[in-house]
Amino acid sequence: MTAPLLVATDLDGTLLDSVSYSWAPARDAVAALRARRVPLVLCSSKTRAEMEPLSRDLGLAGPMIVENGGAFVMPAESGGAVHVLGARHADLVTALAEIAAEAGARVRGFSSLSAPQIARLSGLSLEAAERARRREYDEPFVLDTPEALPRIVELAERRELRVTHGGRFHHLTGRGDKGLALREWLRLAAHEGRAFATVGLGDAANDEPLLHAVDRPILVPRPGGAVDPGLAAAFPDAERAPAPGPVGWNAAVLAVLAGERLAQA
Numbered sequence: 001m002t003a004p005l006l007v008a009t010d011l012d013g014t015l016l017d018s019v020s021y022s023w024a025p026a027r028d029a030v031a032a033l034r035a036r037r038v039p040l041v042l043c044s045s046k047t048r049a050e051m052e053p054l055s056r057d058l059g060l061a062g063p064m065i066v067e068n069g070g071a072f073v074m075p076a077e078s079g080g081a082v083h084v085l086g087a088r089h090a091d092l093v094t095a096l097a098e099i100a101a102e103a104g105a106r107v108r109g110f111s112s113l114s115a116p117q118i119a120r121l122s123g124l125s126l127e128a129a130e131r132a133r134r135r136e137y138d139e140p141f142v143l144d145t146p147e148a149l150p151r152i153v154e155l156a157e158r159r160e161l162r163v164t165h166g167g168r169f170h171h172l173t174g175r176g177d178k179g180l181a182l183r184e185w186l187r188l189a190a191h192e193g194r195a196f197a198t199v200g201l202g203d204a205a206n207d208e209p210l211l212h213a214v215d216r217p218i219l220v221p222r223p224g225g226a227v228d229p230g231l232a233a234a235f236p237d238a239e240r241a242p243a244p245g246p247v248g249w250n251a252a253v254l255a256v257l258a259g260e261r262l263a264q265a
Ligand SMILES: [Mg+2]
Pocket: 010, 011, 012, 013, 014, 202, 203, 204
């Protein structure tokens, strides 16, 4: 007997449209997964506060991997247990202050900024800035002395932390990623006698660890129709969804459920 199926998916640009953030075009495949009781694991850089309403909308009871693997969280309806893999936010705030002092750098962490200040810096709406501020495993920061970056990275690594750059802000995080979080959840499930055949869907570089952690990676094209070049190079033999975003997601998941294979390039 083959193991039951599990689908793990990125959100923005994959299950969610990159402009409207809607999953409506994937409605048929989401319903088909639910009807067959196939677990759908959401894996995103979004915060728990951002993901919980979506999980509820999708009618899911399974775990969510939040903040790029900082933790996996069971929905409130399923007990709300949290398994932390990254570093806790309070520890990151303390570490950032120490690192900045040691490096002689001037930094402004999100937790020292008000929502209106974050909205001004990021271009987010005030409401979105408020939700983005509620990070539990990541401290985004503005670096006012850019020449100090190499030293900051070094001091972070010494503390087993990581500094990444995402557009306008730097981020201080623990060592988790989406793939480590998924592997850890699968390990715990296997411990309870539940083993799965895993399918993963993603569209961007931060999905690479997730796609490595599954049996069957599926690459979802970007809005222009091309697959992210880094992902294409990392997974030359992987199947590809036939269209970007939730339209491609829907077709790919329905094909998986029908026992079909997708084209590889
Ligand atoms: Mg994405």
